[in-house]
Amino acid sequence: MKSGDIHLERLSVKRLNRILAMLLSEMKDLTDEGRDFPIRWNIMHMYSTSQLAKLLAIHRGIDPDLAGIAAALHDIGVVMTKKHEGHAEAAIPYVYEFIERYNRESSGKLSRVTQEEIETIVKTIVQHSDKELTSDDPFVELLRDVDSIDAYLHGVEIGGGRLERCEKVMKELGINGPYGQ
Numbered sequence: 131m132k133s134g135d136i137h138l139e140r141l142s143v144k145r146l147n148r149i150l151a152m153l154l155s156e157m158k159d160l161t162d163e164g165r166d167f168p169i170r171w172n173i174m175h176m177y178s179t180s181q182l183a184k185l186l187a188i189h190r191g192i193d194p195d196l197a198g199i200a201a202a203l204h205d206i207g208v209v210m211t212k213k214h215e216g217h218a219e220a221a222i223p224y225v226y227e228f229i230e231r232y233n234r235e236s237s238g239k240l241s242r243v244t245q246e247e248i249e250t251i252v253k254t255i256v257q258h259s260d261k262e263l264t265s266d267d268p269f270v271e272l273l274r275d276v277d278s279i280d281a282y283l284h285g286v287e288i289g290g291g292r293l294e295r296c297e298k299v300m301k302e303l304g305i306n307g308p309y310g311q
């Protein structure tokens with residue numbers, strides 16, 4: 131499809147927007163004490179990964195709202211435990227709890243996150259740190275790619291699986307310089 135053939139309608143991301151608002155209100159008053167990373171990094175990374183996740187999801191033909199929700203929640207393990215080590219696994223109870231709260235509080239106003247979607251989100255988050263592995267699940271692959279690209283764009287020095295993923299996505303999007311080439 132030529133770019134001139136794309137017709138953009140308003141993107142349906144009401145669930146994601148509500149979830150981001152709920153997450154921000156939890157995070158904005160947290161202090162940096164005892165944290166591996168300052169909380170402002172988590173806030174910034176939450177927004178930027180969810181934006182990149184939507185863009186890449188649209189490009190890959192998968193649900194941008196669901197991809198954005200997984201990205202928004204993906205480091206909740208770091209936020210809640212303050213630790214980076216093992217944060218992907220540590221996220222599991224917080225993700226379930228958070229989405230249950232979203233479903234309860236948004237009932238009748240916004241669409242629910244279904245059980246099937248919750249399982250996709252949890253799986254995607256649990257597997258997001260394994261940047262060197264490849265998955266058949268498009269949401270798992272997307273979050274690993276997006277997390278890598280976001281670190282690169284924030285000026286984090288990356289190597290290994292994250293670097294390979296960045297190069298792969300740049301190629302996929304037809305971005306090949308000339309800056310820094």
Ligand SMILES: [Fe+2]
Pocket residue numbers: 204205217258259
């Ligand atoms: Fe992470």
